[in-house]
Amino acid sequence: MRVSRQFIPYLFLAPALLLLIVFNLVPTIATLVESTFVLSLRSGERVFAGFANYNRIFNDPVFWKSFQVTIVFSLLVNPIQIFLALCLSILINQKLPGIGLFRSIYLLPIAVSLNVTAIVWGLMLDQNSGMINGILTQWGIARQPFLHSVDQALWSIIVIASWIGVPLWSLFILAGLQNIPPPVLEAAKIDGASAWQSFTKITLPLLRRVLAFVLVADTVANFLMFAPILLLTNGGPQLSTNLIMYETYRRGFLYGDLGASSAMLSVMLVIVFIIIGVELYLLRGQD
Amino acid sequence: MTAIGKVSLQDAVLQRGRSRERSRLLVFNHVVLLALTAFAIVPLLVLAFNSVKTNLEIGQNPLGPPINIVTDNFPNAWAKGHFATTMGNSIIYVVATIAAELVFGGLAAYALARKRPPGSDALMLYFLVASTIPLWMYIVPLFVQINALKRIGIDARLLLIMVYVAGNAPLTIFLLRSYMIDLPSELEDAARVDGANEFQVLTRIVIPLTMPGFLTVGLVVGLGVWNEFLLALTFIHDPNQYPVTTSFYKFVDRFDRDWALTSAGAVIIIFPVMVLFLALQRQFINGLAEGGIKT
Numbered sequence: 001m002r003v004s005r006q007f008i009p010y011l012f013l014a015p016a017l018l019l020l021i022v023f024n025l026v027p028t029i030a031t032l033v034e035s036t037f038v039l040s041l042r043s044g045e046r047v048f049a050g051f052a053n054y055n056r057i058f059n060d061p062v063f064w065k066s067f068q069v070t071i072v073f074s075l076l077v078n079p080i081q082i083f084l085a086l087c088l089s090i091l092i093n094q095k096l097p098g099i100g101l102f103r104s105i106y107l108l109p110i111a112v113s114l115n116v117t118a119i120v121w122g123l124m125l126d127q128n129s130g131m132i133n134g135i136l137t138q139w140g141i142a143r144q145p146f147l148h149s150v151d152q153a154l155w156s157i158i159v160i161a162s163w164i165g166v167p168l169w170s171l172f173i174l175a176g177l178q179n180i181p182p183p184v185l186e187a188a189k190i191d192g193a194s195a196w197q198s199f200t201k202i203t204l205p206l207l208r209r210v211l212a213f214v215l216v217a218d219t220v221a222n223f224l225m226f227a228p229i230l231l232l233t234n235g236g237p238q239l240s241t242n243l244i245m246y247e248t249y250r251r252g253f254l255y256g257d258l259g260a261s262s263a264m265l266s267v268m269l270v271i272v273f274i275i276i277g278v279e280l281y282l283l284r285g286q287d
Numbered sequence: 288m289t290a291i292g293k294v295s296l297q298d299a300v301l302q303r304g305r306s307r308e309r310s311r312l313l314v315f316n317h318v319v320l321l322a323l324t325a326f327a328i329v330p331l332l333v334l335a336f337n338s339v340k341t342n343l344e345i346g347q348n349p350l351g352p353p354i355n356i357v358t359d360n361f362p363n364a365w366a367k368g369h370f371a372t373t374m375g376n377s378i379i380y381v382v383a384t385i386a387a388e389l390v391f392g393g394l395a396a397y398a399l400a401r402k403r404p405p406g407s408d409a410l411m412l413y414f415l416v417a418s419t420i421p422l423w424m425y426i427v428p429l430f431v432q433i434n435a436l437k438r439i440g441i442d443a444r445l446l447l448i449m450v451y452v453a454g455n456a457p458l459t460i461f462l463l464r465s466y467m468i469d470l471p472s473e474l475e476d477a478a479r480v481d482g483a484n485e486f487q488v489l490t491r492i493v494i495p496l497t498m499p500g501f502l503t504v505g506l507v508v509g510l511g512v513w514n515e516f517l518l519a520l521t522f523i524h525d526p527n528q529y530p531v532t533t534s535f536y537k538f539v540d541r542f543d544r545d546w547a548l549t550s551a552g553a554v555i556i557i558f559p560v561m562v563l564f565l566a567l568q569r570q571f572i573n574g575l576a577e578g579g580i581k582t
C-alpha cells in the first residue's frame with residue numbers, strides 16, 4: 001500500500017512525460033546527434049564526422065552573415081517591442097472612458113495567425129498597390145520598396161513581427177500591472193510622489209518578475225523568428241532578412257544538407273540555453 | 288476658521304492645476320491610444336473591406352472601404368478552400384489537443400505542485416528549457432519518427448494531436464503548477480479527512496478552484512493549434528485531414544493574387560477565434576494576473 005502510494009505522483013506525470021520523451025526529447029537529441037554526421041559522397045551513406053559540420057558552418061560566410069542579421073534584428077526588435085508593450089500596457093491599464101473598447105481592439109492581433117498576418121502586411125507594404133505607399137504618395141513622399149529593399153526589408157519584418165508581438169507581451173505586462181495593489185500607489189500619491197516617481201520607484205520594481213519573463217520569452221521567440229521570412233522574403237533581398245532559423249531551413253530542406261542544418265540548430269540550442277540561464281538568474285535575483 | 292479657509296483655497300488652486308494637467312494628459316493618452324489602435328486594426332479592416340469587394344474593385348481601390356458590397360467571395364472561398372472539410376478537421380484538432388493537454392498537463396502539474404516526488408526539480412528545469420524550444424527546431428528527426436509510427440498503422444491525425452500536446456505540455460505544466468501552488472492545501476486535506484481519494488481531491492477541489500488557470504491555458508493552446516500550419520503541412524498528406532490554415536496556404540499558392548478570395552478566406556479563418564478571444568479576454572487577463580508568471 002505504502003509503495004503504491006509513492007508511485008501515484010509518477011502515475012500522474014506518466015502520460016505527459018511519455019509524450020514529451022517521444023515527441024520532444026528524442027527528436028531534440030536526434031538533432032544533436034545528426035549534427036555530427038555527414039552524407040558520404042562515395043557511398044551515399046551517413047558517416048560519423050565529429051565536428052566536421054561545425055567546422056564547415058563556422059567557416060561559412062553565409063552562416064556568419066545570417067548570424068549577424070539575427071543579432072542586429074534581435075538588438076532592434078526586442079527593445080522596441082518591450083518598450084512599446086510596457087507603454088501600451090500602462091496606457092490600457094488606466095481607467096479612462098471607453099478604455100475597454102480600446103483594450104479589445106488593441107489586443108485583437110494576438111488572435112490572428114502569423115501566416116495571415118504576413119500575407120496582409122505583404123499586401124499593405126506592396127510597392128505599387130500597397131496602402132502604406134498610397135499614404136506616402138499623398139504626403140508627397142516617393143514610393144518605397146519596403147520588402148524588396150536591402151535597407152528596408154529587415155525593418156519591415158520588425159514592424160510585422162511587432163504587430164503581434166507588442167500586444168502579446170503587453171497582455172502579460174498588463175496582467176502584472178493589475179496585480180499591483182491600488183493602495184500602494186495611492187499611498188505614494190498621498191506622500192507627494194509624482195507620477196514618474198511612483199512609476200520608477202513602485203511600478204517598475206513590482207513588474208520585475210513579469211518583465212524578466214517577457215524579456216526572455218520575447219528574446220527567444222524573436223531569435224527563432226521564421227514564418228514571415230518563409231512567406232514574404234525567403235531571406236532576401238541579398239540575404240538581408242536571412243535570419244538564422246530560416247538559414248537552417250534553407251540548408252536542411254531546400255539544399256538537403258542536414259548535417260550543416262543540424263549543426264546550426266545545435267548552436268542555436270546552446271544560445272537558447274544561455275538565454276534561459278540568464279532568465280533563471282534574473283528570476284532568482286530578487287528573493 | 289481662516290486657516291481652514293486658506294487651506295481649502297490652496298487645495299482648490301492645486302486641484303484646478305492638477306485637473307488641467309490631468310485633462311491634458313487625457314487628450315495625450317487618447318491620441319496615443321488612437322494611433323496604436325489604428326496600427327492594430329487597419330490591417331484587419333483592409334482584410335474585411337477586401338473580402339466584400341470584387342477583384343476588379345480591389346485593383347482600382349485596394350485599401351478603402353468597398354463601394355459595391357459583394358458577398359459572393361465567402362461562399363466561393365468556402366467552396367474552393369474546402370473549408371467545410373478543413374473547418375471540421377481544425378475543430379477536432381483544437382478540441383482534442385486542448386482536452387488531452389488539460390488532462391495530462393493538469394495531472395502532471397498537480398503531481399509537481401503537491402506531491403513533489405524525487406526528481407521534481409530536474410523535471411521543472413527540463414520543462415523550462417523545453418518550453419522555449421519550438422517544434423520546428425527538431426522537425427526533421429520528428430518527421431522521420433512520425434513516418435515510422437505511421438507505417439505501423441497509427442493515424443496521422445492522432446500523431447499530429449500528440450505532437451501538439453507534447454509541444455505545448457512544458458508551458459502548460461509550468462503555468463498550471465503555479466496556479467495550484469497558490470491554492471491553500473488545507474482545502475485538499477479537509478477533503479481527504481472526509482474520505483476523498485486522490486482522484487476526487489483533484490476533480491472536486493483542485494480543478495474547480497484553478498478554473499481560470501485552465502481556461503487561460505486552454506485559450507493559449509487552442510489559439511496556437513488553430514493557427515498552426517507548418518507541422519500540419521509536414522505530417523498530414525491526405526487533403527481530407529487538412530486544417531483551416533492549410534486551406535489558406537493553398538489559396539495563396541494556387542489562386543495567385545486572387546485577393547478577394549484570399550481576404551474572404553482569411554476572414555473565415557480569423558472570425559471564430561477572434562469572437563472567442565474577445566469573449567474570453569477578461570478571463571484571460573485575470574488568469575494571467577492570478578498566477579501565470581511565477582516559477
